[in-house]
Amino acid sequence: MTKIKTLADLERIKNEMRSDKDLNGSQDNSENAVKIKVGMGTSGIASGARDVMDFLTEALEKRNIEAVVSQTGDMGYSYAEPTIEVRKPGQKPVVFGYVDVKKADLIIEKYIKLGEEVEGIIPVNYKTIDD
Amino acid sequence: MTNLGGSKMSQHKQIRIALNNCGVIDPENIKEYIARDGYMALGKCLTEMKPEDIIREIKDSGLRGRGGGGFPAGLKWEIACKNKADQKYVVCNADEGDPGAFMDRSILEGDPHAVLEAMAICGYSMGATKGLIYIRAEYPLAIERLKIAIEQAREFGLLGKNLFGTDFEFDIEIRYGAGAFVCGEETALIHSMEGLRGEPTIKPPYPAESGYFGKPTNVNNVETYANVPIILRKGANWFNKIGTEKSKGTKVFALAGKIKNVGLVEVPMGTTLREVIYEIGGVIENDKKFKTVQTGGPSGGCLTEKHLDTPIDFDNLVQAGSMMGSGGMIVMDEDNCMVSVAKFYLEFTVEESCGKCSPCRIGNKRLYELLDRITQGKGEMEDLKRLRNMSNVIKDTSLCGLGQTSPNPVLSTLDNFYDEYVAHVVDKKCIAGQCKDLMTYFIIEENCVGCTACARVCPVGAITGEKKEVHYINPEICIKCGACEERCKFDAIIVK
Ligand SMILES: Cc1cc2nc3c(=O)[nH]c(=O)nc-3n(C[C@H](O)[C@H](O)[C@H](O)COP(=O)(O)O)c2cc1C
Ligand code: SF4
Ligand code: SF4
Ligand code: SF4
Numbered sequence: 001m002t003k004i005k006t007l008a009d010l011e012r013i014k015n016e017m018r019s020d021k022d023l024n025g026s027q028d029n030s031e032n033a034v035k036i037k038v039g040m041g042t043s044g045i046a047s048g049a050r051d052v053m054d055f056l057t058e059a060l061e062k063r064n065i066e067a068v069v070s071q072t073g074d075m076g077y078s079y080a081e082p083t084i085e086v087r088k089p090g091q092k093p094v095v096f097g098y099v100d101v102k103k104a105d106l107i108i109e110k111y112i113k114l115g116e117e118v119e120g121i122i123p124v125n126y127k128t129i130d131d
Numbered sequence: 132m133t134n135l136g137g138s139k140m141s142q143h144k145q146i147r148i149a150l151n152n153c154g155v156i157d158p159e160n161i162k163e164y165i166a167r168d169g170y171m172a173l174g175k176c177l178t179e180m181k182p183e184d185i186i187r188e189i190k191d192s193g194l195r196g197r198g199g200g201g202f203p204a205g206l207k208w209e210i211a212c213k214n215k216a217d218q219k220y221v222v223c224n225a226d227e228g229d230p231g232a233f234m235d236r237s238i239l240e241g242d243p244h245a246v247l248e249a250m251a252i253c254g255y256s257m258g259a260t261k262g263l264i265y266i267r268a269e270y271p272l273a274i275e276r277l278k279i280a281i282e283q284a285r286e287f288g289l290l291g292k293n294l295f296g297t298d299f300e301f302d303i304e305i306r307y308g309a310g311a312f313v314c315g316e317e318t319a320l321i322h323s324m325e326g327l328r329g330e331p332t333i334k335p336p337y338p339a340e341s342g343y344f345g346k347p348t349n350v351n352n353v354e355t356y357a358n359v360p361i362i363l364r365k366g367a368n369w370f371n372k373i374g375t376e377k378s379k380g381t382k383v384f385a386l387a388g389k390i391k392n393v394g395l396v397e398v399p400m401g402t403t404l405r406e407v408i409y410e411i412g413g414v415i416e417n418d419k420k421f422k423t424v425q426t427g428g429p430s431g432g433c434l435t436e437k438h439l440d441t442p443i444d445f446d447n448l449v450q451a452g453s454m455m456g457s458g459g460m461i462v463m464d465e466d467n468c469m470v471s472v473a474k475f476y477l478e479f480t481v482e483e484s485c486g487k488c489s490p491c492r493i494g495n496k497r498l499y500e501l502l503d504r505i506t507q508g509k510g511e512m513e514d515l516k517r518l519r520n521m522s523n524v525i526k527d528t529s530l531c532g533l534g535q536t537s538p539n540p541v542l543s544t545l546d547n548f549y550d551e552y553v554a555h556v557v558d559k560k561c562i563a564g565q566c567k568d569l570m571t572y573f574i575i576e577e578n579c580v581g582c583t584a585c586a587r588v589c590p591v592g593a594i595t596g597e598k599k600e601v602h603y604i605n606p607e608i609c610i611k612c613g614a615c616e617e618r619c620k621f622d623a624i625i626v627k
Pocket of ligand 3: 581602621622
């Protein structure tokens, strides 16, 4: 890794990371992949987020669904841990709460594959610094 | 960018500034932080701004310390900048000792680079090359992620020498605390890092004049730092449009207790308690009546219905008889006994007092004993006066902030729930039904069919009665375990 020496160096990494601006900086920016983030703060992990992440990574691969599963920090919804955010290609991200392995399976089969609704969606309830 | 999550949206009450990246980026990947404009503020500061410009920007933003005191951050940086020395230090206070609080932990776990970037900016503005993060050892995940973040920042040349091609160098080390509440107090924290006992010393001198090993030291809280890069990116005038006249920006709260949506919330200063509790927290469960909201942890107080429309900011909460504190917010309902709540916090304080000065060491113990007596039904009216007098003495004469604020839970409950204290003392009753010593179990004759179920389950043989006849509980023997009440199928057993 060459060291960052200028603002332009930072810009370069930034652009590399989000050639597609909507990807929110996910590392893999392939356009067809489903992007899943698992809330892995202390309270998420304590509620079983690691199992959910392992399951998702494995199951998506086995079922031949192009996907990137990554960890993130606490999404703030302690009451509904574990929480995951799912972003299907070209769609807005959706946050699911109360996700155990069974629920994760349902999310893959129903929401990701068929686009059907799955219970436990947490509506975004905040503004960001860019709004 | 708006992402509505596929559901109907009213106007959002929350704005995520300090939590901007939390739950969005992978905290173990510096590139994801950079992709969200991370380290841009540091780059801009080092290449385009003078230290005094940065300090002015932070001052203009109105940012105040989020660790509890609410001291203006820019002013603190300026003092540290003006005090000349061969070495200065930037310290991040990640001790987070309030029971139930986890705002700072979440920020460090979810967005560690924001804190590193802010510390480097602070270092440049005050002329310090060393940063120290004081974190409790009970936060292993936050520590792990901080270590990874520091390592990656060094690798990318964002910590170390010649940052952004300038002469400026800055590096950060982690220091571990054993999790004593008093070590969150800045002078105690510094002594603990120096290898001394974690006991507070009298201020002045403030750390900004004489801190770590006698050198000018800037101490800020995790959340305070987390705001800094965004303020410098978006500008002081963006930030200071959010909030109230004297408290700018947002505050993160760990919302807990008798509400549906327990978790982290970040609201603009000026949001009312009612909005946080009812609209974000969600209505109280089981139709129980809202009773109080506790803010400020062991240093804060219990506010009531009449305070619910208070816009949250540093000054309003103090005026209402509580304080902002670091951001704990616990909602309680009619099942919570206020004397017990005060007792809970005093027990914590007695445990955590460092013992250096007598008002705090002995006074809080006495307060606790009085409260304990009252919850046992052994209190007298005179005790209520004693509580108040002693509280005021402890506040006025304690050496550090711990003792100066520890009686607040007692005073605020005395102010707002005096009747409940009187009920414990005079009627020997706990309305909330929480004080075991004041409860009696008894059997309603009309409902009892004499099935004997209760007598069989009572662990101490307190219940007597012939089969098919009314049973009777001997209050002298009963240990108030509640087993009989649960067992009776005829609603014949009640607690009063
Ligand atoms: C007993 C006691 C405990 C404290 N605990 C903390 C703490 O856990 N975290 C924190 O940031 N500040 C804590 N403080 C406040 C610090 O002394 C200091 O004011 C603060 O770290 C300054 O940062 P800020 O201006 O950014 O808030 C505590 C103060 C007292 C008196
Ligand atoms: S007030 Fe309490 S915690 Fe603070 S120095 Fe005195 S004894 Fe120690
Ligand atoms: S369980 Fe209820 S009904 Fe049966 S004897 Fe006890 S009090 Fe009476
Ligand atoms: S409360 Fe417990 S001890 Fe008292 S009478 Fe009922 S079962 Fe016995």
